[in-house]
Amino acid sequence: MLAENLRGMLVPVKKSREPRNLERERVARVLKRCENESDPRQLAHAVQASLGYLPPHALEVLARQAGLDEETVRRQLEADSEILFEPACTRRLEICSGRTCARRGGALLIRQARRSLGIELFETTPESGLRVEPFRCFGQCARAPNIRLDGVIQGAMTEKRFGALLGLLVRPRK
Numbered sequence: 001m002l003a004e005n006l007r008g009m010l011v012p013v014k015k016s017r018e019p020r021n022l023e024r025e026r027v028a029r030v031l032k033r034c035e036n037e038s039d040p041r042q043l044a045h046a047v048q049a050s051l052g053y054l055p056p057h058a059l060e061v062l063a064r065q066a067g068l069d070e071e072t073v074r075r076q077l078e079a080d081s082e083i084l085f086e087p088a089c090t091r092r093l094e095i096c097s098g099r100t101c102a103r104r105g106g107a108l109l110i111r112q113a114r115r116s117l118g119i120e121l122f123e124t125t126p127e128s129g130l131r132v133e134p135f136r137c138f139g140q141c142a143r144a145p146n147i148r149l150d151g152v153i154q155g156a157m158t159e160k161r162f163g164a165l166l167g168l169l170v171r172p173r174k
Ligand code: FES
Pocket: 096, 097, 098, 099, 100, 101, 102, 136, 137, 138, 139, 140, 141, 142, 144, 145, 146
């Protein structure tokens, strides 16, 4: 039903490279704040408190800080039922905050999402399970501003279409 409603509203962009991710920067900041901590579980919980989950790419830096190998850390953390390796959400909406997208309206889209959903970045709406994240450059700047919904990039987003999209995404399911 949602897919039908979205048809014609979104303009998918096919190719994208995997560029910098603001999540990595957030992980680095959290680990720097905990620079005297070497317990992988404590570090993982600190990252999870900031991002809502422990991204796979965090394992390597976390293991380095703990002075352990990545596999050992992975096993330890997998034994901790409180650690989430995937965000607890049903849909994932990323808004490009790269320079071109931000200038062409991406910054406004981020504000619009926070305001209309009542959540901050890296958070999930409690009822509809929509998670909103910034992402720095999908490598599709020509179609700016871009968003990525559940892994599919949608280019040339306008505030109007974005508002309609948000409305559909948070609509209670029947
Ligand atoms: S700045 Fe948004 S895709 Fe490059």
